[in-house]
Amino acid sequence: KGSKVELNANDGLVITSPNGDQLWKTEGLNAKVSRGVFNDTGNFVLKGDKLNSVWETFQFPSDTLLPAQVLQKGGKLSS
Numbered sequence: 001k002g003s004k005v006e007l008n009a010n011d012g013l014v015i016t017s018p019n020g021d022q023l024w025k026t027e028g029l030n031a032k033v034s035r036g037v038f039n040d041t042g043n044f045v046l047k048g049d050k051l052n053s054v055w056e057t058f059q060f061p062s063d064t065l066l067p068a069q070v071l072q073k074g075g076k077l078s079s
Contacts, residue, residue: 007036012046012055026055 002018012026012033031048033055038044046055059072071077 007033007046009033012036028059029054 004016006014008014009032012029014022015024016022031054033046034049035047037047044057045053048054
């Protein structure tokens, strides 16, 4: 209760605790973020200024694999 999710240009998605401590942020950004898009496949994509994909959930699975999603060599899946 009281945690916050924000989208910002430098860190992408950031989750903070009620006292403001950073709990999580997107990793592996290759550019500044201009917007976030949830597409029809269930993939959440962070887009850069030129609408290029700079981060997406399907590249960083954590507990669910969906049809057509690829788990890259060296990737980890945990539950």
